[in-house]
Amino acid sequence: MRGENTHGRVADPSSVIAIDALPDGVVVVDGDGVVVAVNKAAERLTGLHRKTSPGRHVGDVLPLRDAEGRDWWKWLDPRGGLSIRSRQVELPLQLDGRDLLVTAAFVRMPARAGRVIRVVITLRDAAARRRLERSRADLVSTVAHELRSPLTSVKGFTATLLAKWDRFNDAQKLVMLQTVNSDADRVTRLITELLDVSRIESGRLEIRRQVVDIPARARRIIAGRVAAGESEDRFSLTVTGDLPEMWLDQDKMDQILGNLVENAVRHGGGKVTIVVEPVEWGVAVSVRDQGEGVKPELASRVFRQFWRGNDRRRGGTGLGLFIVKGLVEAHGGTITVERAPGGGAEFRFIMPTGQPDFA
Numbered sequence: 001m002r003g004e005n006t007h008g009r010v011a012d013p014s015s016v017i018a019i020d021a022l023p024d025g026v027v028v029v030d031g032d033g034v035v036v037a038v039n040k041a042a043e044r045l046t047g048l049h050r051k052t053s054p055g056r057h058v059g060d061v062l063p064l065r066d067a068e069g070r071d072w073w074k075w076l077d078p079r080g081g082l083s084i085r086s087r088q089v090e091l092p093l094q095l096d097g098r099d100l101l102v103t104a105a106f107v108r109m110p111a112r113a114g115r116v117i118r119v120v121i122t123l124r125d126a127a128a129r130r131r132l133e134r135s136r137a138d139l140v141s142t143v144a145h146e147l148r149s150p151l152t153s154v155k156g157f158t159a160t161l162l163a164k165w166d167r168f169n170d171a172q173k174l175v176m177l178q179t180v181n182s183d184a185d186r187v188t189r190l191i192t193e194l195l196d197v198s199r200i201e202s203g204r205l206e207i208r209r210q211v212v213d214i215p216a217r218a219r220r221i222i223a224g225r226v227a228a229g230e231s232e233d234r235f236s237l238t239v240t241g242d243l244p245e246m247w248l249d250q251d252k253m254d255q256i257l258g259n260l261v262e263n264a265v266r267h268g269g270g271k272v273t274i275v276v277e278p279v280e281w282g283v284a285v286s287v288r289d290q291g292e293g294v295k296p297e298l299a300s301r302v303f304r305q306f307w308r309g310n311d312r313r314r315g316g317t318g319l320g321l322f323i324v325k326g327l328v329e330a331h332g333g334t335i336t337v338e339r340a341p342g343g344g345a346e347f348r349f350i351m352p353t354g355q356p357d358f359a
Contacts, residue, residue, distance in 0.1 A: 025123030031078055031116040033058045045123055046095055058121070064093045064102060076119075078106060083113040092126060099126035135305060146190050150183035193319045196255075197305070200326030207330055209356055212248040214283055215239045218274050221257045230265070240277040247354035252327045257285070259320040260347050264289035268344050282333070282352040288340040299337050324349075 019026045025042030029035050035058055038050045046062060053061045064072035072093055088104040100123050107118035157176045161168070168176070199205040215237065222235045257274075264272040268289020275286040294302055303325040305318065328335045328349045335349035 027053075027058065027062060027121040027123065029058045029119050029121065031118070033073055033078075033119075035061060036118070042123055045100070045125060062095065062121075064095055064100070066091070066093055072102070076104060078104075078116040078119050083108075090124075100124065101126050101129060138305070143190065143194065147187060150186040153183045154180050154187075193323060196323045196326070197319055200323065200330070205326065205330045207249045207252065209247040209354055210250055212246050212250045212253050214243065214246060214248075214253065214285060214351075215276050217250070217253050218257055218276065218285075221254065221261050222274075224258075225261065225265070234265075234271055235261075236271055236273045238273065238275045240275070243276065243278050243283055244353050246283055246351060247356050248331060248351060249327075252330070256324050256327050256349065257287075259324045260287040263287075263320060263347070264291075264345070267291055270344070273340075279350055282350055282354075284348060284350045286346050286348040288342070288346045289344040290340070290342060291344045293339050293343060293345045294337050302337050303335070321347075 019028070019037060019039040022039060023041060025045040026037075026039040027035060027042050027046075027048065028037040035053045035056055038048050038053050040050070042048055043050050048061055059071065059073045062073075066072060066075070072091075076088060086106055086108075090101050090103045093100050093102045102124075103122045105120045105122070106116050107120065108114035109117045157180050161173065161176055165173075196205075218237050222232075222237060225235065226232045261272060261274070264287055268291030270290030273286075273288040275284075275288070277284050277286075303321050305322045324347075325335055328351070331351055331354065333349055333351040335347065338346050338348065340346035
């Protein structure tokens, strides 16, 4: 029977289901070190088989070693040491050359100073942890770099105006204040991006649905680009078929379209084309440029944090497409990048029709 060990004990099916829902690898053993249960994450992480591992000793199926090659289970010694021990802090260990971060929690009966009847071993991928730490370091570095330039400009112009106000005419003062205002907007946009990243990663992104006219929002984005100095001939909007009523978050829809058009203008070339069309379960929107496009092997990377393509001189934080993907998926939609029909890149996202918040 699945979950039965050499002592005749059977893992509670409900507890097996519960640990399967955990993102970290979990291996449950009894006080003698016999495996009782293995969750799906542990199976992926270590190669342990969930059907054949229960009933075998943990030292045989999970031979964890420290940096000096010592057997971790023997060193852990759950039945030895102080009877008040409740857990072992996280340690870096190796399993067949792979680096893992391992913790252990002791289940005692009775709970206070009783005999160890279970040990819950938690496993995490050390390489994944290092990638996360590098990502956070990159975020801090990017924020510091992006903030330095506008804040230096703001400080410089305000200090100059305060010290030498009477030496400048009105036209010169206006230029300086316009520059300060523009740089303040840059800081605000960066802070907004960081808040969006935080909400996406923590699952706290809120969607406030209302009826949204997607073509109208696209026209608004184009009009904003033209008002900012872009040529009107550079943009094209095509709407095909009868579009269904779409319940979306209007502000986030503007953010998605704005980021994709900004990306097409910055990294693409030639005309930027937006195509809006009905699909079986919603509306598809394609934003195409006429630049170099995205190589197929890079398609899976473009939605990661800090991706800026091959030319980093074009600026940006590299967070825009990551945020776009998070906003689309928060609506229940999907987004992909492919080669556009006329060359260049095509970012295509599909939004489901959705329902009003009060439905």
